[in-house]
Amino acid sequence: MGIVKNALYKVSKKGFLSTFKKQSIFPYYHLVRDNQVPHIENLYEFKNSKQFLNDINVLTANYKPISPNDLLENKKLENNFLISFDDGLEEIYSVIYPILKKNNLTAIFFINPNFVDNNEGLYKHYISIIISHLKKNNFEKSVVDQISQILSIEYTTIEEFKQKFINIKFSEREKVNEILELLTIEIKTFLKEHKPYVTKEQIQEMINDGFYFGGHTMTHPPLNQLTHEEQKKEIINSIDWLKENFKIDYSFFAFPFSDKSISKKLLNELFEYDNTIRIFGNSGLKKDIDKRIIQRFSLENPTKQVEKQIVTENLYKFFNKFIGKYNIKR
Numbered sequence: 471m472g473i474v475k476n477a478l479y480k481v482s483k484k485g486f487l488s489t490f491k492k493q494s495i496f497p498y499y500h501l502v503r504d505n506q507v508p509h510i511e512n513l514y515e516f517k518n519s520k521q522f523l524n525d526i527n528v529l530t531a532n533y534k535p536i537s538p539n540d541l542l543e544n545k546k547l548e549n550n551f552l553i554s555f556d557d558g559l560e561e562i563y564s565v566i567y568p569i570l571k572k573n574n575l576t577a578i579f580f581i582n583p584n585f586v587d588n589n590e591g592l593y594k595h596y597i598s599i600i601i602s603h604l605k606k607n608n609f610e611k612s613v614v615d616q617i618s619q620i621l622s623i624e625y626t627t628i629e630e631f632k633q634k635f636i637n638i639k640f641s642e643r644e645k646v647n648e649i650l651e652l653l654t655i656e657i658k659t660f661l662k663e664h665k666p667y668v669t670k671e672q673i674q675e676m677i678n679d680g681f682y683f684g685g686h687t688m689t690h691p692p693l694n695q696l697t698h699e700e701q702k703k704e705i706i707n708s709i710d711w712l713k714e715n716f717k718i719d720y721s722f723f724a725f726p727f728s729d730k731s732i733s734k735k736l737l738n739e740l741f742e743y744d745n746t747i748r749i750f751g752n753s754g755l756k757k758d759i760d761k762r763i764i765q766r767f768s769l770e771n772p773t774k775q776v777e778k779q780i781v782t783e784n785l786y787k788f789f790n791k792f793i794g795k796y797n798i799k800r
């Protein structure tokens with residue numbers, strides 16, 4: 471949360487939620503889990519199953535659930551919600567799927583085909599694994615210095631080192647493998663043992679049970695660091711992969727990291743690819759250039775109250791309207 475949003479969160483009240491019912495909301499998460507895991511713990515916080523169940527209860531008490539199919543059929547939205555989950559982590563199958571099923575809810579899961587079946591993982595997750603490894607050895611200075619040299623970064627505090635490491639460029643991700651080798655971390659073994667991502671069988675089972683899947687690019691790159699053609703390929707290949715492997719006929723896609731830098735040209739090409747595509751962003755309660763682009767906000771932060779968070783997003787919407795940033799320009 472930024473400075474403005476944090477200030478708005480402080481003044482927001484749970485009770486305001488009833489005034490923000492005449493709208494449809496699209497909250498998103500990555501995972502729900504009751505303990506920490508090395509590949510996530512240094513990147514962001516997430517909710518446990520009890521907190522997630524509370525979110526579900528608050529959402530269903532205030533908004534009516536819709537199916538992703540309702541979006542494809544252009545059903546009129548009034549006071550609805552639909553949740554989605556990015557990155558195809560295994561918890562969508564082991565934790566989230568049973569909870570949603572029990573509550574008669576469906577959802578969209580956005581996945582990166584390269585990571586399905588755990589042969590390969592997201593470079594940011596690898597960085598978190600490395601930081602957890604370093605933490606065990608109290609960030610031994612000689613080792614941290616060696617890594618900083620590989621990454622060509624300078625640091626004064628461990629916190630600064632971590633931030634710079636987490637935010638390295640996509641083009642430098644090969645260096646992460648170099649560091650894994652240096653620390654003799656067997657990443658293939660980690661992937662086989664921990665299975666951080668869903669498998670094809672699990673996806674098939676969830677599809678058979680009425681859940682929806684969408685692309686999230688093949689390898690989860692920050693798209694603004696790729697050429698136009700590379701962006702397009704990463705996106706369309708991930709949607710095609712789902713169609714080829716699971717015989718689904720719809721196109722859903724969510725942007726990795728952020729949709730801020732996405733050009734009008736790219737969006738138009740995606741509409742040409744499939745004019746019924748539904749594209750999901752994470753810019754909050756904002757209006758995009760086309761009705762087929764659906765903007766979401768995160769409810770992942772476990773330290774925030776869900777009611778107050780939804781109120782905050784609405785107050786932020788008014789703030790954006792006031793400063794002329796409600797309508798997204800591409």
Ligand SMILES: [Zn+2]
Nearest residue numbers: 556557726727
């Ligand atoms: Zn993602």
